[in-house]
Amino acid sequence: MKSVLFSRFFILLPWILIVIIMLDVDTRRPAPPLTPRPYFSPYAVGRGGARLPFRRGGPDIGPRRGWEKRNESRPQPRPRPEPPLPTIYAITPTYSRPVQKAELTRLANTFRQVAQLHWILVEDAAARSELVSRFLARAGLPSTHLHVPTPRRYKRPGLPRATEQRNAGLAWLRQRHQHQRAESGVLFFADDDNTYSLELFQEMRTTRKVSVWPVGLVGGRRYERPLVENGKVVGWYTGWRADRPFAIDMAGFAVSLQVILSNPKAVFKRRGSQPGMQESDFLKQITTVEELEPKASNCTKVLVWHTRTEKVNLANEPKYRLDTVRIEV
Ligand SMILES: *[C@@H]1O[C@H](CO)[C@@H](O)[C@H](O)[C@H]1NC(C)=O
Numbered sequence: 001m002k003s004v005l006f007s008r009f010f011i012l013l014p015w016i017l018i019v020i021i022m023l024d025v026d027t028r029r030p031a032p033p034l035t036p037r038p039y040f041s042p043y044a045v046g047r048g049g050a051r052l053p054f055r056r057g058g059p060d061i062g063p064r065r066g067w068e069k070r071n072e073s074r075p076q077p078r079p080r081p082e083p084p085l086p087t088i089y090a091i092t093p094t095y096s097r098p099v100q101k102a103e104l105t106r107l108a109n110t111f112r113q114v115a116q117l118h119w120i121l122v123e124d125a126a127a128r129s130e131l132v133s134r135f136l137a138r139a140g141l142p143s144t145h146l147h148v149p150t151p152r153r154y155k156r157p158g159l160p161r162a163t164e165q166r167n168a169g170l171a172w173l174r175q176r177h178q179h180q181r182a183e184s185g186v187l188f189f190a191d192d193d194n195t196y197s198l199e200l201f202q203e204m205r206t207t208r209k210v211s212v213w214p215v216g217l218v219g220g221r222r223y224e225r226p227l228v229e230n231g232k233v234v235g236w237y238t239g240w241r242a243d244r245p246f247a248i249d250m251a252g253f254a255v256s257l258q259v260i261l262s263n264p265k266a267v268f269k270r271r272g273s274q275p276g277m278q279e280s281d282f283l284k285q286i287t288t289v290e291e292l293e294p295k296a297s298n299c300t301k302v303l304v305w306h307t308r309t310e311k312v313n314l315a316n317e318p319k320y321r322l323d324t325v326r327i328e329v
């Protein structure tokens with residue numbers, strides 16, 4: 001009996017040793033560097049956000065699976081140094097309401113996937129709210145938190161909204177870059193109720209002056225878009241006042257940082273601005289229709305949607321006793 005056990009043991013021993021040696025070799029490989037991760041980011045590939053797989057070639061970016069494929073004698077080719085990506089600045093006006101945090105969460109989940117994006121969140125409030133401050137602190141995104149209240153006299157239906165907040169974002173950008181004009185960047189207005197395809201960011205990043213693209217679910221139509229002939233914008237397919245100089249939604253254009261800096265007076269106007277003319281009044285100050293750069297395959301693809309969250313029904317709130325704990329929604 002004993003000798004059978006012994007012979008089994010000696011048959012197994014070499015195999016056990018082989019397994020131990022293989023495990024040991026594996027753990028001696030240099031571990032991937034531990035980078036500080038933003039709060040949510042078990043899913044994000046890096047601080048700057050995941051790269052879309054088709055934007056760059058190069059080595060794979062996922063975590064490696066140990067010793068399966070690695071060939072030590074052939075070092076990984078070093079990625080060529082690339083010029084820094086232009087920063088995308090997203091200016092988002094926001095205001096307190098029951099769905100605010102849900103909307104901001106959706107937006108942050110998109111922006112976190114975009115490399116080199118800086119989020120400028122501007123609250124319509126006399127002070128920064130705790131909800132938004134806490135939210136941004138945990139959002140894992142480079143961001144700036146501003147606030148400016150809309151004067152009471154402008155809070156009427158039919159008047160343009162978020163004018164002061166967009167201008168505060170523009171002012172911050174101009175101040176930040178007044179001494180360092182070299183950085184390349186692109187700015188767009190990302191209202192917190194829109195939905196963005198990640199492809200849109202690839203498109204807008206190459207904006208030289210002002211770029212335009214279609215917007216879905218807007219103007220009472222399935223989409224609106226700039227009409228393009230021979231690579232130039234020649235008119236507008238829209239649901240409303242095609243005679244506007246720029247018949248385009250706030251979500252339908254991006255502006256290069258250089259254009260914003262070299263037109264320091266270009267802002268959104270209250271005075272003399274008719275409803276629905278915000279975009280035209282602003283774009284008139286910085287560009288012409290002939291200069292516009294059509295994106296999204298000559299404006300034939302919808303990559304942003306003007307989704308609107310349904311007004312929430314809170315009718316039962318007053319009917320019941322409040323919860324004993326206070327929960328932020
Ligand atoms: C490792 O790379 C070298 C050099 O390219 C090659 O000759 C060798 O066959 C590779 N070994 C394996 C196990 O892939």
Ligand SMILES: *[C@@H]1O[C@H](CO)[C@@H](O)[C@H](O)[C@H]1NC(C)=O
Pocket residue numbers: 229230231297298
């Ligand atoms: C846009 O149209 C121009 C002129 O017709 C053409 O040269 C260009 O390749 C088109 N661009 C795309 C992305 O389809």
